[in-house]
Amino acid sequence: MPESIRILIVDDHAVVRKGLAMVLRLESDLEVVGEAENGRIGLEAAKNLNPDIVLVDLVMPEMDGQEMALALRKSNPKIKVMMLTGTEVDDRVFDLVAAGIEGYVLKNIEPGELVRAIHAVVHGEAYLHPDVMKKVLGRIQPHHAPSISLTPREIEILEWMASPNTYKQIAGQLNVSEETVRSHAKNILEKMKQPNRAQAVLAAMRIGLIKLDEGK
Amino acid sequence: MPESIRILIVDDHAVVRKGLAMVLRLESDLEVVGEAENGRIGLEAAKNLNPDIVLVDLVMPEMDGQEMALALRKSNPKIKVMMLTGTEVDDRVFDLVAAGIEGYVLKNIEPGELVRAIHAVVHGEAYLHPDVMKKVLGRIQPHHAPSISLTPREIEILEWMASPNTYKQIAGQLNVSEETVRSHAKNILEKMKQPNRAQAVLAAMRIGLIKLDEGK
DNA sequence: GGCTGTCTCCCCCGTGCGGGGGAGACAAAA
DNA sequence: TTTTGTCTCCCCCGCACGGGGGAGACAGCC
Numbered sequence: 001m002p003e004s005i006r007i008l009i010v011d012d013h014a015v016v017r018k019g020l021a022m023v024l025r026l027e028s029d030l031e032v033v034g035e036a037e038n039g040r041i042g043l044e045a046a047k048n049l050n051p052d053i054v055l056v057d058l059v060m061p062e063m064d065g066q067e068m069a070l071a072l073r074k075s076n077p078k079i080k081v082m083m084l085t086g087t088e089v090d091d092r093v094f095d096l097v098a099a100g101i102e103g104y105v106l107k108n109i110e111p112g113e114l115v116r117a118i119h120a121v122v123h124g125e126a127y128l129h130p131d132v133m134k135k136v137l138g139r140i141q142p143h144h145a146p147s148i149s150l151t152p153r154e155i156e157i158l159e160w161m162a163s164p165n166t167y168k169q170i171a172g173q174l175n176v177s178e179e180t181v182r183s184h185a186k187n188i189l190e191k192m193k194q195p196n197r198a199q200a201v202l203a204a205m206r207i208g209l210i211k212l213d214e215g216k
Numbered sequence: 217m218p219e220s221i222r223i224l225i226v227d228d229h230a231v232v233r234k235g236l237a238m239v240l241r242l243e244s245d246l247e248v249v250g251e252a253e254n255g256r257i258g259l260e261a262a263k264n265l266n267p268d269i270v271l272v273d274l275v276m277p278e279m280d281g282q283e284m285a286l287a288l289r290k291s292n293p294k295i296k297v298m299m300l301t302g303t304e305v306d307d308r309v310f311d312l313v314a315a316g317i318e319g320y321v322l323k324n325i326e327p328g329e330l331v332r333a334i335h336a337v338v339h340g341e342a343y344l345h346p347d348v349m350k351k352v353l354g355r356i357q358p359h360h361a362p363s364i365s366l367t368p369r370e371i372e373i374l375e376w377m378a379s380p381n382t383y384k385q386i387a388g389q390l391n392v393s394e395e396t397v398r399s400h401a402k403n404i405l406e407k408m409k410q411p412n413r414a415q416a417v418l419a420a421m422r423i424g425l426i427k428l429d430e431g432k
Numbered sequence: 433g434g435c436t437g438t439c440t441c442c443c444c445c446g447t448g449c450g451g452g453g454g455a456g457a458c459a460a461a462a
Numbered sequence: 463t464t465t466t467g468t469c470t471c472c473c474c475c476g477c478a479c480g481g482g483g484g485a486g487a488c489a490g491c492c
Contacts, residue, residue, distance in 0.1 A: 126349045130341040151468065162418065164411045166448065179471050186451075195380045196450070196478090198414035202378065205421075367438060382478060395441050402481070412448085412480070 004031040005122050008049055010042035010068065011035075011057040011084070016107075020055065023111045030118065039063025043071055046079055052122050053103075058085040058092070066092050069101055080121045093132055103127045150191060155209065157184040162201045162210050220247040221338050224265055226258035226284065227251075227273040227300070232323075236271065239327045246334065255279025259287055262295055268338050269296040269319075274308070282308050285317055296337045309348055319343045366407060371425065373400040378417045378426050 036042035058065035082103035194200040252258035274281035298319035333343040410416040
């Protein structure tokens with residue numbers, strides 16, 4: 001028989017806490033081990049109780065759900081987080097999923113569905129409310145095939161072109177002449193049919209040649 | 217009692233088709249209404265049978281799952297698509313979810329889980345296999361608050377700065393003097409602490425001020 | 433009335449960059 | 463062997479751009 005899932009509930013409304021606890025206690029394999037009324041207290045409770053999963057309300061006084069979730073992620077990354085919000089999908093969801101929050105449900109969720117969601121999250125899956133899912137998936141960029149054939153060296157130069165460095169500085173970094181870099185850049189612009197460095201970088205990003213982080 | 221869910225199975229391996237059909241027929245509310253051995257035939261079958269959902273293998277001869285899914289999306293957008301693949305997560309998943317494919321499961325999925333997934337997708341949710349979900353969510357960019365306070369006009373100029381147009385051309389489009397555009401650009405670079413136009417655009421993209429789509 | 437912020441426009445200057453050439457060294461393919 | 467591709471380096475030219483300065487018109491706020 002599997003161990004029961006230890007749950008911590010963090011919400012500033014007592015009725016919500018009690019209601020959730022009541023619903024969840026109906027399930028034999030769920031165990032509500034604690035409640036907290038804001039993020040700060042919840043963070044303490046999570047550290048002491050070490051639950052499997054924390055249900056967190058997004059809007060709370062003193063320390064809101066986002067802040068708490070991010071803090072918990074840092075201190076106890078193994079504890080799963082299920083975010084609860086009202087009916088509207090908050091833009092902060094992007095930060096949350098990007099930060100690795102596993103679950104995001106709206107408060108109008110059916111109890112049975114919530115139980116399913118909790119199980120999914122505890123088992124390492126991610127559960128996002130359909131509306132949230134839709135919004136998040138809308139952010140996905142198609143992964144175009146790199147139709148342009150750049151040489152490895154050119155791709156390397158192109159990555160550098162996304163940096164603040166001038167061609168002279170890039171040349172210094174790569175231990176080649178500035179003319180070489182400029183020559184490569186010329187060919188890259190030619191191949192990519194882009195009018196300038198900025199557009200080339202944007203185009204490269206669109207086709208997935210360059211990611212939106214590594215700044216050299 | 218709800219109507220049963222009409223399913224079309226598209227896979228080039230007969231054993232897979234038969235196995236799936238057998239498993240799914242065990243569920244009282246699932247009905248396998250047809251099978252097809254490649255995307256082209258599957259597309260025809262889908263148009264004739266009008267199923268609720270199509271289970272499609274990604275790799276197939278003649279017309280693969282991606283091509284078929286995209287075609288079906290265009291012709292019969294109401295028919296849901298559940299993509300099936302081997303154990304590895306294909307990069308094409310980005311294109312698929314971006315195109316609105318609702319489900320993506322690996323073939324090693326538990327039958328019960330597949331049934332759950334089918335129900336979820338038919339009910340308008342998206343179901344992605346945990347590994348796929350992880351990969352897809354990794355693509356999400358955090359939604360930083362625009363910490364820099366740009367005026368509306370400056371944001372407008374900044375959007376134009378992401379275009380191939382020169383300042384002179386932008387000025388023409390906005391019916392102001394080139395000097396005005398250059399002046400705004402100067403202030404934008406100042407505020408954003410960026411050394412040049414290209415970096416400013418990249419920075420703007422990172423904080424979500426600009427999206428990675430069509431240039432002006 | 434002042435003060436502040438925004439939008440507009442102007443000047444100058446130096447340089448980074450795009451576009452046009454060309455060329456040598458080397459390796460792999462034909 | 464010749465040819466092709468890649469990487470390296472060089473020259474010149476003109477323009478776009480970044481950085482410095484200043485200024486007038488207007489709206490809103492105190």
